[in-house]
Amino acid sequence: xxxxxxxxxxxxxxxxxxxxxxxxxxxxxxxxxxxxxxxxxxxxxxxxxxxxxxxxxxxxxxxxxxxxxxxxxxxxxxxxxxxxxxxxxxxxxxxxxxxxxxxxxxxxxxxxxxxxxxxxxxxxxxxxxxxxxxxxxxxxxxxxxxxxxxxxxxxxxxxxxxxxxxxxxxxxxxxxxxxxxxxxxxxxxxxxxxxxxxxxxxxxxxxxxxxxxxxxxxxxxxxxxxxxxxxxxxxxxxxxxxxxxxxxxxxxxxxxxxxxxxxxxxxxxxxxxxxxxxxxxxxxxxxxxxxxxxxxxxxxxxxxxxxxxxxxxxxxxxxxxxxxxxxxxxxxxxxxxxxxxxxxxxxxxxxxxxxxxxxxxxxxxxxxxxxxxxxxxxxxxxxxxxxxxxxxxxxxxxxxxxxxxxxxxxxxxxxxxxxxxxxxxxxxxxxxxxxxxxxxxxxxxxxxxxxxxxxxxxxxxxxxxxxxxxx
Numbered sequence: 348x349x350x351x352x353x354x355x356x357x358x359x360x361x362x363x364x365x366x367x368x369x370x371x372x373x374x375x376x377x378x379x380x381x382x383x384x385x386x387x388x389x390x391x392x393x394x395x396x397x398x399x400x401x402x403x404x405x406x407x408x409x410x411x412x413x414x415x416x417x418x419x420x421x422x423x424x425x426x427x428x429x430x431x432x433x434x435x436x437x438x439x440x441x442x443x444x445x446x447x448x449x450x451x452x453x454x455x456x457x458x459x460x461x462x463x464x465x466x467x468x469x470x471x472x473x474x475x476x477x478x479x480x481x482x483x484x485x486x487x488x489x490x491x492x493x494x495x496x497x498x499x500x501x502x503x504x505x506x507x508x509x510x511x512x513x514x515x516x517x518x519x520x521x522x523x524x525x526x527x528x529x530x531x532x533x534x535x536x537x538x539x540x541x542x543x544x545x546x547x548x549x550x551x552x553x554x555x556x557x558x559x560x561x562x563x564x565x566x567x568x569x570x571x572x573x574x575x576x577x578x579x580x581x582x583x584x585x586x587x588x589x590x591x592x593x594x595x596x597x598x599x600x601x602x603x604x605x606x607x608x609x610x611x612x613x614x615x616x617x618x619x620x621x622x623x624x625x626x627x628x629x630x631x632x633x634x635x636x637x638x639x640x641x642x643x644x645x646x647x648x649x650x651x652x653x654x655x656x657x658x659x660x661x662x663x664x665x666x667x668x669x670x671x672x673x674x675x676x677x678x679x680x681x682x683x684x685x686x687x688x689x690x691x692x693x694x695x696x697x698x699x700x701x702x703x704x705x706x707x708x709x710x711x712x713x714x715x716x717x718x719x720x721x722x723x724x725x726x727x728x729x730x731x732x733x734x735x736x737x738x739x740x741x742x743x744x745x746x747x748x749x750x751x752x753x754x755x756x757x758x759x760x761x762x763x764x765x766x767x768x769x770x771x772x773x774x775x776x777x778x779x780x781x782x783x784x785x786x787x788x789x790x791x792x793x794x795x796x797x798x799x800x801x802x803x804x805x806x807x808x809x810x811x812x813x814x815x816x817x818x
Contacts, residue, residue, distance in 0.1 A: 359393035360453030362405075366391075367456075369409060380404050393453065410662050425451045425722075426779065428458060431465045433783055433798045441798075486604040490611050491683060493597055499684045500660035501615055503593070507586055508619020515620075524621065524646055525570070528577040532562070536584045540577060542566055552736060555580060571648035572736050578617035586616060615658070621647055622655045628664050631656065635762030636667060638713075638729075650733045653751045657684045667757045670726075672697060672750040676707055681747075698777035698784070699791040703750035706730040715763050717755060717772045721786065725774060728752035729763055787811060 366376050373391070377384040380401060389395040405411050425448055432442045450458045515527045522530075532538040540562045548554070548565040553576045555562050562580050564573055583590070590612050599605035622645045634640040641652040650673070659666025670685035674697060697703055702716045710732045719725050729751045755772070758764040778784030781794040788811040795801050795813035802814045 357393045358397045359391045360455060362387075362397065363391045364455050365405075365409070365411065379408050427462060430779075430783055431462060433796075434465070434469075436468075486599075486601070486607045489600065489604050490608045493599075493608060494611060495683075495685065498660050498686050499657050500686060501593070501612065501658075502661060503589070504612065504616045505619050505624040505658075505661065507589065508616055509623040509625060511581070511585065511620050512623040525574045525577055528574075528581050532577065532581060532584060536560070538562060538580070538584065540564065540580075542568075542573075552576070553579070568736065569648070569734075571642075571646065571651060574621060574646060575617055575651060578620045579613055582613050582616040582620060590616065618651065618655050618658070621645060621651070624659070624661060625664065627655060628659050628661070628666050631659070631666055632760075635760065635765075637762045648733065649731060650747075650749055653749050654682075654684065656751065657686045660686050667753045667760055669751055669753050672703065674703060674748050674750070676746055676748075678704065697750070698779070698781075699793070700775055700777045700789075701728070701730075701750065702775075703728070703730045703748055706732050706748040706750075713763065715767075717758075717774050718752075718777045719774045721776075721778055721784070725755040725772075726752045727755050727758035727761065727764055727769075787815065 366373070369376070371379070373387050374384045377387040380387070381404065382401065386395065390397055390401075425444075428447045428451055429444070431437075432440070432447065450461075515524070515531060519527045519530055529540050532540065538560045542564045543566065545565055545567050548563065548567075551563070552565045552568055552572070553562070562577065564576055568576060590609055593612050594605050594609040597605075597608055599608055622641075627641070627645065630641060630644055636656065638649055638652050638656075641647070641655075642649060645652070647655075653669075653671055656666060656669045657671045660668070666686075668686045671682060672680060673682035674680050678697070680697065701718055702714050706712075706714050712731065714730045716728050716730070717725060718728055730748055732746075732748050735747050753761075755769065758767075758769055776786060778786045778789075781792050782797045784792070785796055785799065788809055790810045790812075792811050792813050795815045799815040802816050804814070
């Protein structure tokens with residue numbers, strides 16, 4: 348609150364977005380906050396700043412975390428808009444960053460409409476066989492963006508998970524989690540669990556046989572993966588109707604996308620059963636977000652614990668707002684989640700300066716780094732390799748890396764930051780995907796920015812393989 352009293356805060360677009368989310372008229376919100384409708388109207392149009400007193404009333408009246416008012420939480424983020432405007436179709440417009448920020452923050456509905464229109468155009472371009480660009484939505488892209496629009500937080504599933512975890516504990520006190528779930532599946536649903544050799548399961552790590560009511564698991568699964576697999580089946584067996592309703596309400600564009608979303612939601616519920624919100628969040632805070640301790644306490648893998656940390660957004664018990672990214676050794680990104688803000692590149696990989704990639708050189712070891720994004724944001728990050736679930740003839744193990752991070756201002760809460768000077772840290776500047784990054788010079792650049800012309804000079808050589816105009 349000290350920062351809020353020292354400078355004027357113009358939060359009109361965000362306040363308007365909050366009012367819209369609460370389905371309130373200006374008159375109704377003004378009455379709740381004890382101000383006049385005209386005063387609220389001036390604030391929403393950024394003609395008046397938001398006072399510290401009004402911020403406190405907002406927090407008290409609507410249970411708002413004041414930190415969220417400082418984030419661009421609209422459907423269309425600044426990073427997504429910047430990527431869209433970088434398309435060659437907008438060549439020559441040179442939309443400045445401050446206009447993109449203003450659009451995302453002050454006109455979120457218009458920004459989302461523009462982004463949807465652009466993506467529809469890009470999809471049509473792809474169908475017509477033209478060169479594709481940012482905006483091609485596959486089912487996985489759509490699901491990822493839907494989950495991110497919810498800040499990776501589904502309170503209804505957290506509540507179901509806590510209730511089911513308590514029931515499991517009451518059913519068989521003191522028994523291991525997997526034993527409790529197997530017993531409940533058998534007694535309540537007549538479902539048995541069998542572990543089979545890999546030559547029988549072939550490509551499948553988990554498969555349900557509805558005719559014989561058997562859940563078949565591959566012998567390649569470790570204890571944490573087996574526990575998650577039975578939790579997934581229990582989630583479907585006990586709450587299929589709720590999961591289906593949530594998936595239907597999201598209005599996915601087609602049936603494959605809807606099914607993929609339902610799987611994602613079932614994974615979320617399975618994690619909530621394995622790691623119920625209240626106990627998990629309290630343990631995280633008490634241990635300084637020590638992933639090893641969380642693994643031991645809840646019997647989960649490093650990746651499962653890290654992923655769960657990105658979901659702790661309950662208003663009455665918030666965790667550190669983490670983001671997570673998972674990559675393979677070729678740089679392909681298979682997971683992107685964030686409970687707070689982080690300028691992910693929707694298309695392309697992560698910056699090679701981020702130690703997420705170098706984690707493969709030190710398998711199983713946590714590597715820390717403080718990074719700075721082009722907008723000046725600073726982030727404390729962890730990177731560590733993990734094993735891929737299941738195996739095939741070509742899997743060598745330790746072939747995925749998990750990047751986990753939060754804004755630097757939260758780092759003092761993490762055990763991994765102890766002993767570091769967080770007031771004057773060593774910082775590594777990073778950018779988005781190379782074709783969207785304007786940092787120059789950079790010896791690790793893999794491609795020039797798509798919105799800047801190359802400057803080729805046969806009389807001089809830059810450390811960057813792609814020097815460009817304006818760099």
